Amino acid sequence: MAFNKIWCTVALGLLLPFSCAHTDFFTSIGHMTDLIHTEKDLVVSLKDYIKAEESKLEQIKKWAEKLDQLTDTATKDPEGFLGHPVNAFKLMKRLNTEWGELENLVLKDMSDGFISNMTIQRQFFPNDEDQTGAAKALLRLQDTYNLDTDTLSRGNLPGVKHKSFLTAEDCFELGKIAYTEADYYHTELWMEQALKQLDEGEVSSADKVYILDYLSYAVYQQGDLAKAMALTRRLLELDPEHQRANGNMKYFEYIMAKEKEANKSSTDSEDQAEKETEVKKKDYLPERRKYEMLCRGEGLKMTPRRQKRLFCRYYDGNRNPRYILGPVKQEDEWDKPRIVRFLDIISDEEIETVKELAKPRLSRATVHDPETGKLTTAHYRVSKSAWLSGYESPVVSRINTRIQDLTGLDVSTAEELQVANYGVGGQYEPHFDFARKDEPDAFKELGTGNRIATWLFYMSDVSAGGATVFPEVGASVWPRKGTAVFWYNLFPSGEGDYSTRHAACPVLVGNKWVSNKWLHERGQEFRRPCTLSELE
Numbered sequence: 001m002a003f004n005k006i007w008c009t010v011a012l013g014l015l016l017p018f019s020c021a022h023t024d025f026f027t028s029i030g031h032m033t034d035l036i037h038t039e040k041d042l043v044v045s046l047k048d049y050i051k052a053e054e055s056k057l058e059q060i061k062k063w064a065e066k067l068d069q070l071t072d073t074a075t076k077d078p079e080g081f082l083g084h085p086v087n088a089f090k091l092m093k094r095l096n097t098e099w100g101e102l103e104n105l106v107l108k109d110m111s112d113g114f115i116s117n118m119t120i121q122r123q124f125f126p127n128d129e130d131q132t133g134a135a136k137a138l139l140r141l142q143d144t145y146n147l148d149t150d151t152l153s154r155g156n157l158p159g160v161k162h163k164s165f166l167t168a169e170d171c172f173e174l175g176k177i178a179y180t181e182a183d184y185y186h187t188e189l190w191m192e193q194a195l196k197q198l199d200e201g202e203v204s205s206a207d208k209v210y211i212l213d214y215l216s217y218a219v220y221q222q223g224d225l226a227k228a229m230a231l232t233r234r235l236l237e238l239d240p241e242h243q244r245a246n247g248n249m250k251y252f253e254y255i256m257a258k259e260k261e262a263n264k265s266s267t268d269s270e271d272q273a274e275k276e277t278e279v280k281k282k283d284y285l286p287e288r289r290k291y292e293m294l295c296r297g298e299g300l301k302m303t304p305r306r307q308k309r310l311f312c313r314y315y316d317g318n319r320n321p322r323y324i325l326g327p328v329k330q331e332d333e334w335d336k337p338r339i340v341r342f343l344d345i346i347s348d349e350e351i352e353t354v355k356e357l358a359k360p361r362l363s364r365a366t367v368h369d370p371e372t373g374k375l376t377t378a379h380y381r382v383s384k385s386a387w388l389s390g391y392e393s394p395v396v397s398r399i400n401t402r403i404q405d406l407t408g409l410d411v412s413t414a415e416e417l418q419v420a421n422y423g424v425g426g427q428y429e430p431h432f433d434f435a436r437k438d439e440p441d442a443f444k445e446l447g448t449g450n451r452i453a454t455w456l457f458y459m460s461d462v463s464a465g466g467a468t469v470f471p472e473v474g475a476s477v478w479p480r481k482g483t484a485v486f487w488y489n490l491f492p493s494g495e496g497d498y499s500t501r502h503a504a505c506p507v508l509v510g511n512k513w514v515s516n517k518w519l520h521e522r523g524q525e526f527r528r529p530c531t532l533s534e535l536e
Contacts, residue, residue, distance in 0.1 A: 029423040031359075031421075031423075038121050041121065045117040046114055048114070049110060056105065056108065056110055059105060060106065063102055067094075074087070132177050132181075135174050135178070136177070137425025139174070140425050140427065141506055141508055144296070144465075144505065145295065145508055149190060152166070153171060158509065159464045159508075166193075167206075168194045168197040168202050168206045169206040171194035171197065171206075172190070172211055174186075175187050175188075175218075179214055184222050187215070188215060188218045188219055191212075191215035191218065192215065194206055194211050212238070213235060213242075213244065213245065216228045216231035216232045216235065216245075216248065229252045232248055232252065290471040290474070291429070291471045294467070294471060294475075295467055295469060295476075295506070301473065302474075306335055309335045310332035310334075312329070313329075313331075314330070315328055315329075315406070317405045317406045320405045328342055328344070328345060329343040331343065333475070333485060334475045336499065339485055339487045341485045342406065342485075342486070343483050344482055345457070346399065346457050346482055346484065350395050351513070353393065354388065354395065354515055355419070355459065357388055357392065357419075358386040358421075358515075362421060363384060383423075383428065384421050384423075387419075388416060388417045388419060399417065400414075400517070406486075407455065408527055409453060409519045409523075409524055409527055410524060411519065413519075414520060415446070417516075417517055418516050419514075420516070421512070422512040422513075423507065425506050426506060428503060430502065430503040431503065432489070432498070432500065433502075434489040434496045434497075434500075435450050435451070443520070448520035448523075450490060451490075451519065451520055452519050453487065453518075454517075455485075456514060458481055458482070458483050458514055459481065459482075459513035460479065460510075461480065461510070462507055462511070463508075464510065465505055465507045465508030466507040467505045468503070469502060469505055471501060471503065472500075473499050487500060491531075492528060492529065493532075494521065494530060495534050
């Protein structure tokens with residue numbers, strides 16, 4: 001395989017690969033399963049084509065063997081052979097008719113069926129944007145779960161059923177995609193992994209020269225000039241005439257000389273600028289760190305004192321007639337904010353019905369734009385979702401009634417049931433479900449007030465990852481099929497509870513299906529009366 005790159009020149013003559021931006025890839029396993037069946041269909045079609053070609057070659061082979069014997073005999077005594085009138089007739093017939101038929105057989109294209117199927121299926125194939133998105137999902141998982149490139153490359157992930165590994169060429173492609181995003185950190189990691197696998201003797205079409213070319217520049221962009229020069233020297237050992245590497249080496253040497261001069265006369269203002277930059281980084285990182293730690297099951301603030309305040313019970317929905325004789329199992333997940341989990345609250349049959357209703361409609365998930373109040377896509381929400389109304393199915397209607405009975409809240413003003421499927425790397429970064437004071441028009445079009453509470457069904461188990469985490473309080477809630485969690489987003493006063501800021505962690509291994517119901521303020525005036533205290 002040839003690796004083609006486009007290059008451009010920047011000031012001072014340094015050559016670098018030309019990069020172009022790609023948009024994010026929003027995926028769901030539900031939709032990707034269709035690609036598995038598509039590929040299987042293509043494999044069947046390919047095997048049919050191979051059989052047809054083999055059959056054709058077998059016919060040609062038999063013809064050749066038969067004529068080989070015949071011509072051997074004939075050429076030993078041509079006149080004697082043709083002295084037999086039947087042989088003379090058959091020679092005329094073979095050359096006039098049968099060789100023409102053989103020619104037609106050789107020219108016959110057996111690939112028509114396969115090519116036709118490929119043409120039909122190609123319209124459903126992923127494109128470059130999809131491949132980029134899938135790669136970015138792997139990089140996201142690598143960062144969130146602290147996975148080193150070797151672990152990920154060898155497929156050593158928890159809970160995997162079908163182990164797979166990345167070739168040196170795969171690692172090279174990941175590095176290139178990171179490069180096009182100007183993500184030089186991951187470019188370095190994956191180019192080094194590709195190089196390592198080649199150095200270990202892996203047979204691959206990936207070229208060390210191309211890998212070192214990308215790697216040296218990525219390292220340079222991160223400020224490690226000495227390493228960039230060492231890598232460029234290694235490249236030049238493999239290809240001494242490499243024009244770009246020779247040019248880059250001269251440039252690196254020029255920069256190295258300038259840096260030595262600058263180090264002698266560094267100013268206080270530069271030191272101050274570095275400190276300010278570092279402060280900005282520190283201000284940005286804490287929530288991200290807490291979020292990723294909680295996704296890994298680290299940093300939980302479940303103290304023995306807090307644990308003593310959490311209980312499990314049979315719950316009848318405050319004497320709801322439907323649950324007096326058959327209460328449901330409920331357990332406390334957290335105290336402040338109070339998060340409760342309902343067990344065995346949705347059956348497998350109901351889950352399958354909801355999934356089947358949602359699958360044809362799954363599309364990129366949206367969020368409310370605080371400025372316009374309208375739904376829009378966002379880079380921090382990576383999943384596919386669909387909305388289901390109660391009137392569409394008795395199952396959805398029954399689920400809505402169940403939520404109303406167990407929460408005591410009116411669902412007539414709630415949003416429709418949202419079904420979401422998070423594929424590999426699918427996530428929803430830290431966010432609030434409710435609208436803040438600086439977002440007065442967030443739910444204006446609905447006319448039902450703010451989101452008072454959230455009900456979240458877990459419709460699948462997840463092999464690894466996929467937790468719902470609350471960074472503000474250090475809580476993690478893990479998916480368990482057939483359960484649901486519930487919490488209030490607003491205090492009874494109507495003020496937002498900022499401790500409910502939460503996130504859906506990336507799915508590391510497996511397939512995560514959830515459905516949620518956002519309940520609104522209107523209709524709850526007598527079901528959850530206001531209080532005079534702002535934070536009660």
